[in-house]
Each structure stands twice: as structure tokens, then as C-alpha cells.
Amino acid sequence: MSGVDILGYVAGLLTAFTFLPQVIKTWKTKSAKDVALAMFVIAFTNQILWLAFGVLREDPVIIITNAVMLCMTGLMISLKLKYNHK
């Protein structure tokens, strides 16, 4: 594995957890008024495309990264809808 590959893996891993702080914050504060729903809807659509791309390319890093993100984005969309007006 080259240095470039390692950089890709680190970036991929970090990407998977981008939305985690937002999920934790909204979960704790039960407030999501300032959060843009469209951001997570775009991200969700996008992760489905990336997941399809990963499956077609048979690339486990893309598959795992986007499966994790898809779960977090789905959770964040439900939190946003639940706590939108609080």
C-alpha cells in the first residue's frame, strides 16, 4: 500500500464520521431549528450514489464509508424532522 493509498483510507475513514458531532449535538439539545434539512437530503441522495458506485467498483472503502454515512444521515434527517420547531 502506497502513501497515497493510506491518505485515501484516512480521508475515507474521517469522512464517515463527519456528521457524528451533529447527530450527538441534536440528540442532546433536542433542537434542530438552525440545521438545514436540504443539506442532509443532498448528502443522503449522494451517499446512495456513492454506495452504488462503490458496489459497481467493488471498492470496500467506498462501500463501508458511505454505508456508515447513510445511517448517520438518515438518523439526522429523522432528528431534524422530530426537533425542527424546538
Place this chain on the structure above:
Amino acid sequence: MSGVDILGYVAGLLTAFTFLPQVIKTWKTKSAKDVALAMFVIAFTNQILWLAFGVLREDPVIIITNAVMLCMTGLMISLKLKYNHK
């Protein structure tokens, strides 16, 4: 260009504009209390890694996608810091 490549380009393009709705919302409402700063700090770090990866791989899609995202994330971090308590 294969169908898989096209899927990758579409996903890449869509990724670039993920944070745009949040930037517009925060810009308009001048309120960012519910937005997690850590999410954008992780994204910013991540985009620098992806940008480096894109440059090393000489991949224009990765470079352009992440350059656009880096600008939006930087803007969102400054909006969050400015409007945090409003």
C-alpha cells in the same frame, strides 16, 4: 467514459454542493446555535486530505470537488463563529 465513471462524476458534483443549503440558511437566519462546529472542522480537515490526495493522484474531479467544499466549509465555520449565540 463508462456508466460507472459518469455515476462517480455525478456523485462528486453533488458532494461539492452538500453544504450550500446550510450556508444559505445560516446566512439568511443569522442563527447557528444548533449547528455543530465540530462537523465542519472535521469536514475542513478532511477536505484538505482529499485535496492532497487529488493532487497526488492528479485527479481533477477530486481536486475541484474538494476545493469547492473547502470554500463552503470555511465560510460555514466563520458563519458559525459569528452567529453562534444568536
